[in-house]
Amino acid sequence: MHPFAYVAPSTVAEAVAVLDKHGDRARPLAGGTDLLVKARANVWELDAVVDIKNIPELMKLSVSNDGLSIGAGVPCYQIYDNSQIAAEYPGIVDGASIIGGIQIQSRAGVGGNLCNAAPSGDGICPLIIHSAVAKIASTGGTREVAVEDFCTGPSRTVLKAGELLVSIEVPKPAANSGAAYTRFIPRNEMDIAVAGVGVFVQLDASGKNFVSARIALASVGPVPILAKEAGNSLAGKPVNDETIATAAALAKAAASPITDMRGTIEQRKTLVEVLTGRMIKQAVERARG
Numbered sequence: 001m002h003p004f005a006y007v008a009p010s011t012v013a014e015a016v017a018v019l020d021k022h023g024d025r026a027r028p029l030a031g032g033t034d035l036l037v038k039a040r041a042n043v044w045e046l047d048a049v050v051d052i053k054n055i056p057e058l059m060k061l062s063v064s065n066d067g068l069s070i071g072a073g074v075p076c077y078q079i080y081d082n083s084q085i086a087a088e089y090p091g092i093v094d095g096a097s098i099i100g101g102i103q104i105q106s107r108a109g110v111g112g113n114l115c116n117a118a119p120s121g122d123g124i125c126p127l128i129i130h131s132a133v134a135k136i137a138s139t140g141g142t143r144e145v146a147v148e149d150f151c152t153g154p155s156r157t158v159l160k161a162g163e164l165l166v167s168i169e170v171p172k173p174a175a176n177s178g179a180a181y182t183r184f185i186p187r188n189e190m191d192i193a194v195a196g197v198g199v200f201v202q203l204d205a206s207g208k209n210f211v212s213a214r215i216a217l218a219s220v221g222p223v224p225i226l227a228k229e230a231g232n233s234l235a236g237k238p239v240n241d242e243t244i245a246t247a248a249a250l251a252k253a254a255a256s257p258i259t260d261m262r263g264t265i266e267q268r269k270t271l272v273e274v275l276t277g278r279m280i281k282q283a284v285e286r287a288r289g
């Protein structure tokens, strides 16, 4: 492993200054549960690792009438231990509570999960369905990117050298909405998703009709996929088996998986259809309270 400097800044300005100085030979360290594995495997040769856990802004988790703000360094357990977040953002809690086991969840967060950009990342689809936005800083200022546009390929993101994810901003869900995320893994836990599906729905006041929906797919393409057509097919339609089956078939069509040691194209596409149906029903149940 190439020796690197460990830097622990206490402000965003200091952190981006170090990242800017070293360019692509420096990387932020959140939980380190992906970074250290990759550094040990010599995926990168790093001169500096910038620990973000001493920067208060990046460790802030807040939920209010304006929405949910997740600092880039906030560990998973703080998200799923928060009862208000569990009630209002259940899809995000579903994702955060299955990333690794308890030890991983006490270090790792959805910020690191997003920046790691694994197509199987369990934290990403839940953010996409909740219409989350990534807040990014650099020495040049700040910018915002919708999470659905953040990943550009396996382990690749819109982040340029010197940029730092500061937080993920999630709008407050409308009334009568619900969300759910699940994945298929061969073991009960601690495994990489063969396929994953997240669904967000907003129902009308009767609870019998969809107002809108967002569906996102994990592990069935080079990046997590927002299956727009599948979600849009539910808008204005009644909640019944036929409309759910149509959306599930459209989600299957939006998946473009590969065959690898974890599953085949056919298995993954079938999983997407089955899991989409299940997650729509679970999101509807949650929306109905």
Ligand SMILES: Cc1cc2nc3c(=O)[nH]c(=O)nc-3n(C[C@H](O)[C@H](O)[C@H](O)COP(=O)(O)OP(=O)(O)OC[C@H]3O[C@@H](n4cnc5c(N)ncnc54)[C@H](O)[C@@H]3O)c2cc1C
Pocket (backbone or CB within 6 Å): 027, 028, 029, 030, 031, 032, 033, 034, 035, 036, 037, 052, 072, 073, 098, 099, 100, 101, 104, 107, 108, 109, 110, 111, 112, 113, 114, 115, 116, 120, 121, 122, 123, 159, 163, 164, 165, 166, 190, 191, 192
């Ligand atoms: C035993 C084990 C089990 C796992 N199980 C799962 C699982 O079930 N599901 C799953 O999705 N993942 C799993 N993972 C992978 C990993 O734990 C997750 O991806 C986790 O969310 C990464 O978060 P982190 O905070 O540890 O990120 P880190 O490892 O600190 O960072 C990940 C990447 O993002 C970059 N980065 C981090 N923070 C920032 C920032 N603020 N700005 C810019 N770039 C940044 C880092 O430089 C690095 O490239 C597992 C890993 C292990 C070791």
